[in-house]
Amino acid sequence: MAEVWLASDLRMDRRVAVKILHAHIHPSERQRFFREVKALSQLSHPGVVQVYDLGEEEGRTYFVMELVEGGSYDRLGPFEDGMEGLRLLAASARVLEALDHLHARGVIHRDLTPRNILVTSEGQPKVMDFGLAYLIQESRHLTRTGITVGTPEYMAPEQAKGLSLTPQADLYSFGAVLYRTLTGKPPFEGENDQSVLYQHVYEPPRPPQSLNPAVPQEVAELVIALLHKNPSERPAGAKVVHAALEEALRAYREHLSATPRAGASRSGHYPSGPARPERLELAGSFDLAGQVAWPGELVAHEGRLWVGAGQGLARFDLTDGSVHRQRLGDEVSAPPVVTPSRVYVAAWDGRLTALSLSGKPMLSFPTRAEITAAPLVAELVYLPGRDGFLYALDAGGTLRWGFQAGSELSATPTLYRGLLFVAAESGWLFALDPVSGHLRYKVETGPVHTAIPARGGLLFIPTWAGELHAFDPLMREVRWTYDLEGELWGAPAVDEQQVYVASWAGRLYALRQDSGDEVWSLEVGKVTGALSVAHGVLYLGTEEGRVLGVEAKSGRLLFEASGLGPIQAPPLPYRGALYVATLAGKLYWFA
Structure with missing residues (x-):
């Protein structure tokens, strides 16, 4: 769909990322590109990659973004009992703050993966790549029932079945991302995408502690709650999950001492x-x-x-x-x-x-x-x-x-x-x-x-x-x-x-x-x-x-x-x- 370049903003004296749309792409992909810009332009949060500019040059459409260096979210894992684990949990709480910001403004990401959450060298996670995002109030125009889009390893069951989505789909995806980061493995693996999607819809995940015994019990229980098959039985929203994780963080700090x-x-x-x-x-x-x-x-x-x-x-x-x-x-x-x-x-x-x-x-x-x-x-x-x-x-x-x-x-x-x-x-x-x-x-x-x-x-x-x-x-x-x-x-x-x-x-x-x-x-x-x-x-x-x-x-x-x-x-x-x-x-x- 696009290529991303490292660039220098000469006027502001800063390094940036420039995403340039390929010249010969399908009109629907071009619409998806502009949808990403529209979604990002409505967001202003330290946990979301910031958009600086949108333009066109020599028939190529581009937008300029904040440059984030430091690696993907899953590089914080696997969970280890100590300050490394504390850093992972603290970063997870900040991701939930960013998701709450998205959902409060009617935006569902729809493709949360470890690669779509970058972490700065200071430990601040940044949610990015909103190419599949849509605005809740415009969902009739931007999605069609029966179309499955996203990354299979982190996809909510309702998304795998092509059903309409709510913010709970992002919570499921983040639960899968957190599972992968804590344990080193995604909740489900298979020989092909269909096998993985089938497990998301029908199979229970293994307890995280069976893969990594260092994962705290409270955190493992929260991850399993996020991975519930029924959206209505997952936590009510990112704010609720954030509160639960903050309490787990408080208890974890005491545990370390x-x-x-x-x-x-x-x-x-x-x-x-x-x-x-x-x-x-x-x-x-x-x-x-x-x-x-x-x-x-x-x-x-x-x-x-x-x-x-x-x-x-x-x-x-x-x-x-x-x-x-x-x-x-x-x-x-x-x-x-x-x-x-x-x-x-x-x-x-x-x-x-x-x-x-x-x-x-x-x-x-x-x-x-x-x-x-x-x-x-x-x-x-x-x-x-x-x-x-x-x-x-x-x-x-x-x-x-x-x-x-x-x-x-x-x-x-x-x-x-x-x-x-x-x-x-x-x-x-x-x-x-x-x-x-x-x-x-x-x-x-x-x-x-x-x-x-x-x-x-x-x-x-x-x-x-x-x-x-x-x-x-x-x-x-x-x-x-x-x-x-x-x-x-x-x-x-x-x-x-x-x-x-x-x-x-x-x-x-x-x-x-x-x-x-x-x-x-x-x-x-x-x-x-x-x-x-x-x-x-x-x-x-x-x-x-x-x-x-x-x-x-x-x-x-x-x-x-x-x-x-x-x-x-x-x-x-x-x-x-x-x-x-x-x-x-x-x-x-x-x-």
Whole structure:
């Protein structure tokens, strides 16, 4: 129908996209071209590609559009539990805002696909390609019953049958786009278009979590609601879906803070924290009545903090400043994990306990040796033990499967790119199927004692010997290696472009994720705990009792508190404040 050129607007000094209609096309296609311009000209929204001009030159009709660079919407996926997943969900909410804008102005897109939703480098999605759009009030003139147009993989059942359409057709298509982006596969596949369209009309889609166990339950349920066969049983409109997704986003942000290392990808990148770290001041300190030793870690959920302290679990309530302690059978040596209804905590005696949020015991599972790593809680609960086994339990505590690694497991598993990664002290990294526990492959890395963060398609493997390996888990190859010249006790942290790591040698490094090149480094002292990053600021504690806030981009020191005593747990940025637990069992609060 047309060709699109990259062009320079000399008057406005900007780059634009110019869509030029082919000279010899059918009159109906020319009408479709002008319909696209008409539809776009009525829209003014940051989530819709903007039209600047319409004209004709040498018999060729063209219009000038906003240039969008950054790739198609599905490049945000598949969903990974961490800040990558948060970015995907936030972009999805903005797409729904754009759809609400379209539908409120009587425009139905009719061809929503991943390629028709571009995402800028800043993460703003832009709906484009309105060649099949029509105005609701003119539908009699612009469509005919029995004509099927659109892209089969994302087409609503009523559209596949050539029936008249409502905005619910766009909601179905976006549900299919979201399904593809979350899981990596469209809801239906077939040998030809007719097979795919038949499934859209008659077959139920597979649950998204069956393809990607990292997809949150609330999001999976929303996608299935969008893919209902009957338009009247889908959500009432884009505004309703947007509200539901915003609530899922709120809950998801809490989930990241409630999970050690901020989600199953262990990035250490938190969604909330101090906006102005240079203004932080000590707001209070509290006695946790027990040591907080490596590899302990603070987690937070809905205004409460949890941490293992001595032989018990301490809970700090931010609303009234009260501290509640619950004694367990032995020293709590692993970070707790908090879900909307439970707290999972493992102890030195080898027992995993699940408590209600009020402290009532709900589950108890014994292993044969100490546990020093947090469980991974997803569809199953994955528990690594120093007896060399990875246990996969259901919500009731029944063992679904077990994997024997052959040596102690002292690091929390990482769930990434559809695989479950488990590191053993023998020096092997195992990639398992998270549903069956079957071994996909294993690689020799050297002993690993701490969590493995992942982002941008790479695992960043911190070895006890002090080497950091950037490993591609799908290609099964090491991209680069960096020698820290000191033992790595704590997990690195990663953000959009860099990985941050500090060893026992006392120096903090910022490295480029793609190459391993050093961006900056800073002398900080001996670091035992993992690193945390939030709002572009890196936080760490040292054995010398210092808490530091460092600008992640430049390495500039923004905040420092000293004299707290040895710190072996990573600081937790949460809701505009910074929380630090010391080895002596003191909780410090900076706001």
